[in-house]
Amino acid sequence: MINDTDIEELKQLTSILLDPNNSVYRLRPEVLALTDLFNHSSQFTFDIANDISDGESLTSDGLAVSPKMAAMCVDDYIRTIMFIRGLNAAIIEKLNVISSRPIHVLYVGCGPFAAQAVPLMTKFTASEVQFTLLDIHNRSLSCVKNVINHFNLASSVCDIINTDAANYVIQADAKPDVIVMEIMQNCLHKEPQVTVSRNLVIQAPSATLVPQSIRIELALINTQNDLAHNQESDSPLSHKVLGEVFCLSKSSILNWQKQPSSNVLTGNKVTIQGPIEQGFQPMLKTQVTIFKEHQISNYDSGLTTPIPLSEYSNAKVDENVQFSYTLGVCPTLVAKVTS
Ligand SMILES: C[S@@+](CC[C@H](N)C(=O)[O-])C[C@H]1O[C@@H](n2cnc3c(N)ncnc32)[C@H](O)[C@@H]1O
Structure with a gap:
């Protein structure tokens, strides 16, 4: 009614x-x-x-x-x-x-x-x-x-x-x-x-x-420092971004169309560049640009909470990691150590 x-x-x-x-x-x-x-x-x-x-x-x-x-x-x-x-x-x-x-x-x-x-x-x-x-x-x-x-x-x-x-x-x-x-x-x-x-x-x-885009980045993150950080403050979190590993956007979708059909989408290769300071670890950050300046990242939402790389790979400092994304019943990011 x-x-x-x-x-x-x-x-x-x-x-x-x-x-x-x-x-x-x-x-x-x-x-x-x-x-x-x-x-x-x-x-x-x-x-x-x-x-x-x-x-x-x-x-x-x-x-x-x-x-x-x-x-x-x-x-x-x-x-x-x-x-x-x-x-x-x-x-x-x-x-x-x-x-x-x-x-x-x-x-x-x-x-x-x-x-x-x-x-x-x-x-x-x-x-x-x-x-x-x-x-x-x-x-x-x-x-x-x-x-x-x-x-x-x-x-x-x-x-x-x-x-x-x-x-x-x-x-x-x-x-x-x-x-x-x-x-x-x-x-x-x-x-x-x-x-x-x-x-x-x-x-x-x-x-x-x-x-507009959902970007996953590999970064060195100290979660204890992050916990102490005030979400509303203007100072950025002290994350050392190592590189983008995968992106979903209109342009990435149109690019995948040019590649042979497969249930694996190729992501980027990123090096875990050291040295890694005490308390920091490689983590995967999801950044969601909803539209232009309307964005969520880091601890704003469950969608953007960083995940340790160790949940995907046992890659060590100075190793290269090749990322991809597998489609199917349980779609997931995949991280493999490579040369
Ligand atoms: C995370 S909830 C979001 C609900 C709401 N849009 C919001 O933002 O609060 C995801 C929704 O997507 C729907 N969904 C998931 N997979 C779908 C699919 N393949 N086709 C249509 N709807 C789907 C689910 O049923 C669920 O209602």
Whole structure:
């Protein structure tokens, strides 16, 4: 049922979350308030007895997390705010060049709340932006329909699709202007962001891909120093970056198209250049550029928390490491010592 008080609260929260004068690090209460609105409008019921993995799907291209897990992701609040801000900026850029029709946003893996899109539906009119919401889990889509009705947003949604996005064929008359998705973990482990992005970008190469890039770098990191560092301070963390090992972006996807088809994507070769100072170790950092200045990195989110290289390879100082990315049921970065 449509609820005018909740619509007003959603609009107010959206403008607070989008205001660049508000530090993202201070906005967790607003994200919790947003989550409350989503929980009751979606009629999503958590069965406490159930494990968060109940309802997940293991596809041939990676793990699709359960609706419960997808709902819980909203509380990864810096991620959530940065995605909303980045998607907002990507839409504005398209609106500046397309005025003859609404912008079409394809939101892949929308989960039970369509958390990145619903706030923006209160900001842009239906004649400015139309959203297609897609998820592999029908249970999530039933919840999303409740959210859309509760906030009276049906006119902003052109389609709701239940399918595996890795095989989704975009209709010729439904090419998106913006494709947004967050179906990943740190180091692009396990979930199908790479395969799904590839499938969609190849079909709609002029669309803006959000995130614009997901870069994995090898760096020497002292986690104790990092723990003592204030996230909000302007001083950078003392990471010594050794090189980029793998990148997912529109240009890398189009480059892979030029190579023979394979389930292994070639990454870069990086040397673990010593000496390694006391307390430092080689770690893999995931940096997500959602759109332009809207970025998350380091400890902002579970998506960007650094992982020790030792989880992938026993490479030692001054050795060269060749990186690649293997697609399939458990997609993963691979690191091999080489000459
Ligand atoms: C990490 S959750 C993100 C939820 C929400 N978009 C957010 O940002 O809060 C990932 C979502 O992607 C969906 N998903 C995963 N793999 C998928 C696939 N191959 N096709 C369609 N949806 C998929 C999952 O069902 C889940 O809802």
